[in-house]
Amino acid sequence: MNTSELVNPTHLARKALIYIRQSTPQQVMTNQESLRLQYALRTRAIELGWRSEDVEIIDADLGQTGAVAQNRQGFKEVVSRVTLGEVGLILSSEVTRLSRNCSDWYPLLDICGYRSCLIADRDGVYDPASTNGRLLLGLKGQLSEFELHTIRSRLNAGLLNKAQRGELGLSLPIGLIRQTDGQVVKDPNQEIQGRISLVFDTFLRVKSASRVLRFFNEQQLSLARFDNFGDLIWKKPSVAAILSILKNPAFAGAFVYGRSQTYRDGSGKSKTKRTPFGKWKIVVKNKYPSYISWETFECIQAMLQDNYAEYDRNKSRGVPRAGATLLHGIVYCGECGHKMVVQYKGGPEYQCNFLRQQFQVPVCQRISSQPIDDFVVEAFFQALSPVELDAYEQAMQTQSEIAQHAEQAHEQQLERLRYQAALAQRQYYKVDPDNRLVAAELERRWEAALVALKDAEGRLASHQQTFEKPPLLPPELKVAFSQIAQKLPEIWNQENICH
8 A cells, every 4th residue: 555654544544535627628538548547546535545436536627727726716725615514535646636826736735734635646645734744735726827838828929920921710700711721811792891881981971870770771781700619690781790890800801919908807807898999909901802991991990989978087079979069079168178078058169178077166157059050160161161072963973873883782792692592492392202291391481582582672663763763853943053252151051951
């Protein structure tokens, strides 16, 4: 019997726990020899003097990292049973199996020392209550934590070096695919390409993600997305889906690493937060085929940031909203320099209430909006007076471009639905008629595809009819548009001009 002088009858009267752990599920599947060696520690416990029925195996932490104790139920069971005085020995192939974090390791040593519980591995038996035992176990715990840090640093160095070259295989958004040789190209699906380009073109025109969503909903256009299994599906657009396209630098041809950071909160849970634009760790431009230029991407990010109405913190302007005042979100107080807000109760006015919110002092100043807006309008007309614009032709050209892009999107969507309907038809014709359960399901899919196709054809016809002819304007309004610099004050003061 291979016993130890540290083992006494008090220890043998209690249980011997064999703690088994492997760091990842892949190790559990592939590193079977290490697993066999750990289960064979039962023989080691018997050699130290424990009866076979007093030896228990704790293997609930297979596939769990030892860096934290957050999700390690087996480790928590070991600690709780040692605290209750039920354990005389904790045995593992290496003491590093118990923990690779000193904040978890040293409390375990304290509890084991207080409850006279030994810790053993293949190298020997240690008594945490003795000075020498605690010294050796403490050194092993520190070396284990440092070893984990070294491994991570080595892996991160290789990863960052590959990312510096833009060769790290990050996941790509819809619209970009990676070929077998590693080269990234645009998705050959022209509808996907056209839909992504339409998102960017529409945003540059309407200046707001919510208005892009409104345009897509009005046109009843869908967006290509990946489902939970990585398959391509077409879904009704959302603000989040549109923002994910507008904020992704891959569409500007840039490889970016460090768009998010992972950290642990006070409870030890891992959380992820987005890194602000401009603070990304690695940016390699002209790495992917682009849908927009990098300068356009930077302009879009600035517009999105300015659309957030964070008046007090970031001094952003916010999206223009309905209201009688003209300077909502862009007027600052001349007394304290803070951004002023708008209040319509009791008449529209600009007021500075930042100091009142922070220090409960009187409002810095409040000013009626009418005289200020009148002055702004007059200054605007004076600046525009020397300019000669053909606003009517420009408006018609813009509307024609919008209609052309929307019609192209409708036609691409219609082509996809025609293919899906034809595919459903072929699948239905190939099924064995005697297999009625399958035939009924394929018939239902074919009918659903035909209904979707019919709806898309109706939407395209309606769209073409709507934009077939430019809107008719009264001759006097056409003259006013052609002479915008001279007629703008008169148009400005006309009511219901949009009608």
